[in-house]
Amino acid sequence: MKYISLLGATGSIGRQTLDVIRQHPTEFRLVSMSFGRNVKEGLKAIEEFQPSYVAVQNKEVFDQIRPVVPSNITLNYGPEALIEAAAFEKATILVNAVIGSVGLLPTLQAIKEKKDIAIANKETLVTAGHIVTAAAKENNVNLIPVDSEHSAIFQALQGERHKNIERLIVTASGGSFRDKTRDELKDVTVKQALNHPNWSMGAKITIDSATMMNKGLEVIEAHWLFDLPYDKIDVLLHKESIIHSMVEFHDGSVMAQLGTPDMRVPIQYALTYPDRLPLNTERLNLAKLGQLHFKEADLKRFRCLHFAYESGKIGGTMPTVLNAANEVAVQAFLTDAISFLTIEDLIEEALSKHNVIHNPSLDDIIQVDAETRKYVQSLIS
Missing domain, CATH: 3.40.50.720 (NAD(P)-binding Rossmann-like Domain)
Incomplete structure (x- = not known):
């Protein structure tokens, strides 16, 4: 028990x-x-x-x-x-x-x-x-x-040696607006942004998925969970959300974890690890699917993903600013206070103004988080 x-x-x-x-x-x-x-x-x-x-x-x-x-x-x-x-x-x-x-x-x-x-x-x-x-x-x-992507990597690494990892491949659905150009994003609505094609998630995460900030945060999380540098963590667009992520080893082998988009699977695995239990969920039928699609993630198209990579590489308090600015901006969008693309602008502004504290204490992080929220809110007001 x-x-x-x-x-x-x-x-x-x-x-x-x-x-x-x-x-x-x-x-x-x-x-x-x-x-x-x-x-x-x-x-x-x-x-x-x-x-x-x-x-x-x-x-x-x-x-x-x-x-x-x-x-x-x-x-x-x-x-x-x-x-x-x-x-x-x-x-x-x-x-x-x-x-x-x-x-x-x-x-x-x-x-x-x-x-x-x-x-x-x-x-x-x-x-x-x-x-x-x-x-x-x-x-x-x-x-x-518990995130499906990190759970997939965690499962793929069972029994493997860390020194043999070549790179992590984090998959991304691309969110609600994956097929839209940047010009087409100017007037999108909250309702449209919340219409995720694959997953049923809360409002904040769904908006993060639409901006690809969710994937950016997952890249930073993967860096800490699996102790790998950012140049060994790639993002791959995969619209079906069947392959939840992959690990490539230095002998060329690639281990992937597949399944239908059901968050109960990684939740249960986290609770039962290292064991598994039966779960009443839809089974994966690859023959019925027929084919899977993949595409490189364009960092110019998905600016929030670019911000996350850069913030992670700089380190220190920069990811704290990234996260705090995003939380405030997303909430403002959800209440129709700003447009969708303004989310990116506010994050960029907060990052550009920040003087990084390297190796911050917990008190430093709490203070920077609060200051960032106040600053971004002032930009909105």
């Missing part, structure tokens, strides 16, 4: 994690969870799984649900509650499925408490990869990727 803390229980990854737990009640038990403002879904999860600890985003939600949450369940709210949920004493593994850099401090606390980490919150590694990976190593904690 594995005892699970789940941050972001009502989000896309969170709901699919609950489905994995639901399918294997003798293998997994949810002991701690958090959610934001989706009270309806949050209460359904509490009723079904009866966790011992629940953290919610704010006092408003807390006051709303306290009368209906059983008294034997500890309920709290705010950033400290999120940290407590992540490092809950009964938990053996944390599934971090929150969106944004808010996931950083809870992850670090869970690592300190010797919890294995199933990481779906890529911003944690983007903003503070050197701190998180060092902490995991120091505490002998497994850092297991």
Whole structure:
């Protein structure tokens, strides 16, 4: 039995994690969870799984649900509650499925408490990869990727030696606007951007997929997860999202992990690693598919991907700025405050103004994150 803390229980990854737990009640038990403002879904999860600890985003939600949450369940709210949920004493593994850099401090606390980490919150590694990976190593904690691309690489590397890796090939669907030129992106709407062709994801990740920032963040995450330089991490457009990523070895062999686009597969593997369990999911039928398509990722077309590579190579606090600026810009687009292409402009402006701190402390990262958000918001206002 594995005892699970789940941050972001009502989000896309969170709901699919609950489905994995639901399918294997003798293998997994949810002991701690958090959610934001989706009270309806949050209460359904509490009723079904009866966790011992629940953290919610704010006092408003807390006051709303306290009368209906059983008294034997500890309920709290705010950033400290999120940290407590992540490092809950009964938990053996944390599934971090929150969106944004808010996931950083809870992850670090869970690592300190010797919890294995199933990481779906890529911003944690983007903003503070050197701190998180060092902490995991120091505490002998497994850092297991949940993103389909990193899970694919992780699976392909089982039984392999790191010294034999030639490069990682991270695949990308290309998002909602993969077939549009830059001129055609000028007047695209939020509704169009949220219409992802392959995956069902939350709003922020879907917009990141449309700008290809999501893939840029994944490149930085791959750098930290697999300890490889950026010139050994490539991005390949693959519109069907069947090959989730590949590893090329220096003898020319290429190992790929394939499957239908179902996030429950990498979620479950992260929970069962190094074992596997059956999963009720659509099986891959290559004969029915007939063919798969691939195309090089054009860094001039996908500027956010270019920003991510450059930020990662510079290192220090530059990826922190990249992530913070993107989060603010995406939220502004989702509320119709800016146009789609302005997301890129705001990120570029924030990056160009930043004086990099090399080998930053956690306090440095938190400060730079806050300053960047304030600066980008001022540009929008």
